[in-house]
Amino acid sequence: MGNCFGTGNRRRLRGATDVEHGVVAVGKNQPLLRVPVMWSSDVIATDGQLQGKRDEFWDTAPAFEGRREVWDALKAAAEAAELKDYDLAQAIVDGAGISLPKGTLEECYDELGSRYVIPKYCLNKPTNFTSDTGGAAMAASPDQLVPVDQNEEKVNIKLRLSTGKDVKLSVYPSTRMSEVKKMLQSSEGIDAVRTRLLFSGKLVSDSATIEQLKIPKGFVLQVIVS
Template sequence: MGGCIGLGRNRSAVVENSSGSLSRTISGNQHNKTYRLAHETIRWKSDVPLTEGQLRSKRDEFWDTAPAFEGRKEIWDALRAAAVAAEARDYDLAQAILDGAGVFVPNGYITDCYDQLGERYQVPIYCLSYPINIVKEDNGRDSPAECSEPVEGGAETVLKLRLSNSFSDVKMTVYSRDTIGVCKKKLQSQEGIEASRQRWFFGGKLLGDKLHVEEAKIPTGYVVQVIVNVENSPGPAKRAL
């Protein structure tokens, strides 16, 4: 993934110091607002355009392998949860997760952070936001007219859905011949989340609106990740240089 991240404000020079020096500096300023998460979405462009499914798989691969190489697993778990919250623009929740894990962000972004022992953790930008040149998948986002009518028949089944906007699990009854687009409409009726704001993932793959539930091959009890896009609202953004 290419490009530098344009971090417009100079939050702190300590990011250039060694881990030991930085650790000592942070220890004396744990409540300094300099080390709080920026309420901004970092904008960036991928060198190689990715589909949503490819990006999701890339993210899963990073989060699954990062703890095996360096740092503490509990910190990586906290960073992952904070990254999801920040992407959904729930910055208060993201900050609470970081605070609870004792993680400091000297430049205001999870891309480069430290735990209380001075251990450095670096999270790639692709885990924090979507590139501006994300590629639309043919089966990823269909119009309501193409996917609003369920196919008659099929067995009744219960899906377990994990919502990114609330970090909660909900159960929803659907039919095996329902399309994912129809399921999104049902979730909209049940939880009030507009279908156009939902992206469903299972096993690291994006579930297209035309895909039938039975074709997704979701075992009973397994969780489907539902990423809820935040409604568009004006706000500051940083662009890669």
């Protein structure tokens, strides 16, 4: 990381301010640095190339070493950190018992001592990145209204709050996660902007619909408020 503590820096306290500015002392476990991973690439330059590399890594990494549930948690934490939701990323890491000796997701360890290495392209877009989605990105906006098919039948989903309380909601298959958050805000008083939903340990996109997630009957969605 290049942030070693010399003689003149030993008096610095490793408080929140240090973490936010990328200063960390290497040890057994450190809080997640609240700074994005900066890098550039001569190969990855567009959305399609980046997503392809990420999909390939997350699909194949569990087959070689480590536990799949830890990989799932790391993927969710990486996605949250890329969105600068560091509180959520830290909560996911802590909940999965993952240690960050350097305060970064690039090198992690689980409770059994297994080592996990995540490439930079899974943590942030390169500085020379060019979006190739154009109007498609706008079409996927979570705030865009989705017409409801009048022939749709409502389904019941269960959500578990961080307090341990379970909440049941009746929704349409075309209901988006952004709408689910607003329903939680209405019924439970939870700020929709600060709410994150996890499905099988993975962070759920606001634009995803109930139908797209293919949630098994009786499955519980985790709700984390940052």
